[in-house]
Amino acid sequence: MERETNNHALIELDAVSKTYSMGDVEVRALDGVSARIAAGEFAAVMGSSGSGKSTLMNILGCLDRPTSGTYELDGEDVSHLSRDALAEIRNRKIGFVFQVFNLLPRATAFHNVELPLIYRGTKKKDREEKTRRALTMVEMSERMTHRPNELSGGERQRVAIARALVNEPSLLLADEPTGNLDSKTGQEILKLFRKLHDQGNTIILVTHDKDVALQTERIISIRDGRIEKDERKGAPK
Numbered sequence: 275m276e277r278e279t280n281n282h283a284l285i286e287l288d289a290v291s292k293t294y295s296m297g298d299v300e301v302r303a304l305d306g307v308s309a310r311i312a313a314g315e316f317a318a319v320m321g322s323s324g325s326g327k328s329t330l331m332n333i334l335g336c337l338d339r340p341t342s343g344t345y346e347l348d349g350e351d352v353s354h355l356s357r358d359a360l361a362e363i364r365n366r367k368i369g370f371v372f373q374v375f376n377l378l379p380r381a382t383a384f385h386n387v388e389l390p391l392i393y394r395g396t397k398k399k400d401r402e403e404k405t406r407r408a409l410t411m412v413e414m415s416e417r418m419t420h421r422p423n424e425l426s427g428g429e430r431q432r433v434a435i436a437r438a439l440v441n442e443p444s445l446l447l448a449d450e451p452t453g454n455l456d457s458k459t460g461q462e463i464l465k466l467f468r469k470l471h472d473q474g475n476t477i478i479l480v481t482h483d484k485d486v487a488l489q490t491e492r493i494i495s496i497r498d499g500r501i502e503k504d505e506r507k508g509a510p511k
Contacts, residue, residue, distance in 0.1 A: 285345075288345075290306070290307045291342045292338070303329040305498070307330065307501055309494060309504065311478070315476055316471040317492040322482055368447055390441050428462055447478050493507075
């Protein structure tokens with residue numbers, strides 16, 4: 275399915291700040307961040323260590339709440355939800371991909387991808403169908419019975435991406451997804467993300483690497499807890 279233009283705001287941040295108390299000192303990790311990301315976009319959040327990008331990722335992923343400001347995800351204000359309510363939002367609407375693959379070592383690729391559906395209470399027949407579909411999307415249908423130690427780093431990351439996709443989330447959030455891969459394999463994973471984007475997925479990559487960010491269509495640069503630049507560009511070749 276080719277991607278369609280969609281102006282629906284999936285993410286709306288309005289003056290979002292996050293402050294941490296460290297003894298008698300308050301550290302403002304985010305300082306009045308406002309941004310709008312439409313459904314179907316492929317964007318990068320880029321910044322160096324300490325820039326605030328990880329804090330922003332945690333808020334976008336409903337892993338944390340802002341100290342002030344509002345965050346609307348798919349039209350719902352999630353800024354002040356309880357931890358249990360945030361967990362429910364994560365389960366329904368967000369798929370995570372991390373630098374470390376976080377796969378269960380003794381489970382097959384199929385079972386690793388199936389797990390979120392088990393937690394969600396999906397019926398077995400539907401679980402199997404969705405799991406096979408997700409593994410096919412990442413070109414791992416022929417490796418689904420293999421365990422992580424039988425897979426290459428790139429294959430493990432593909433399984434992790436399938437696991438993130440299996441619940442058909444509104445948002446795919448990837449934190450340094452090529453950080454543990456060699457450059458050739460990293461390019462293959464970025465090519466896969468572009469393919470998933472063309473199929474209609476909304477994807478945000480969080481990275482410190484400009485070469486990775488340049489593979490997306492929009493780069494939001496964070497510095498000292500603020501948006502320094504927000505650049506839109508054409509699709510990479």
